[in-house]
Amino acid sequence: MPFTVGDVVAERTVHLTRESLVRYAGASGDFNPIHYRDDVAAAVGLPGVLAHGMLTMGIASSVVIAALEPGARVIDYGVRFTKPVVVDPEAGADLQVTATVAAVDDTATRIDLKVVFAETTVLVKAQLRVAI
Template identity: 85%
Template sequence: MSFTVGDVIAERTVHLTRESLVRYAGASGDFNPIHYRDDVAAVVGLPGVLAHGMLTMGVASSVVVAALDPAARILDYGVRFTKPVVVDPQDGADVHVLATAGAVDDEAARIDLKVTFGETTVLVKAQLRVAI
């Protein structure tokens, strides 16, 4: 597996629905009602029901993992959460992930992720390192 700085590794838009949030809550055990109840989200001042941050983070990494060789080893992965993904009850939410090679050395490649919801960047410093 070889990478060149600037290469697009993967790009995909992932559609989230309220059902996605319920399924993730069941898998993760995170049943905070801001992830499925509009009334609770409103009471705490949120713009609507939010996708779980770890779901957003997992979606972003899965786009990259799907594009890599199955034997690839992820060395580390980190993000900073900046804005929430509001999941509309009817329309859901589209999370767009663009993964590019940001740095390459003899041991690893750093893959930079641009993760957006609409025109808003929802994860910053989203980077994973892959062993070469």
């Protein structure tokens, strides 16, 4: 798949619920109660139950991976976490992911991810490098 700088590779909104967090905790083994108990989150000064950072990171990359051709390889992926994703017990939380081609060379394409929750960017320097 030929890429051009500025191309939007993928866009998706992913809805998280408290059930999503419980399922992720079971799959990852991360049972920190800030991810499922309001009382514990409040006791440590958090604004509410938070999505796991690795869940947020995984969702962001999955948006790109789903848009790539079969056989494409992610050769590098990194992010910096800046803000938490608070998952409301009733409304949940929507993560908006936009993946844009930022650089192309002879061996790889860098795709920058914009990940937003409640009009706030929650990951910065979120970048994947994909082998061509």
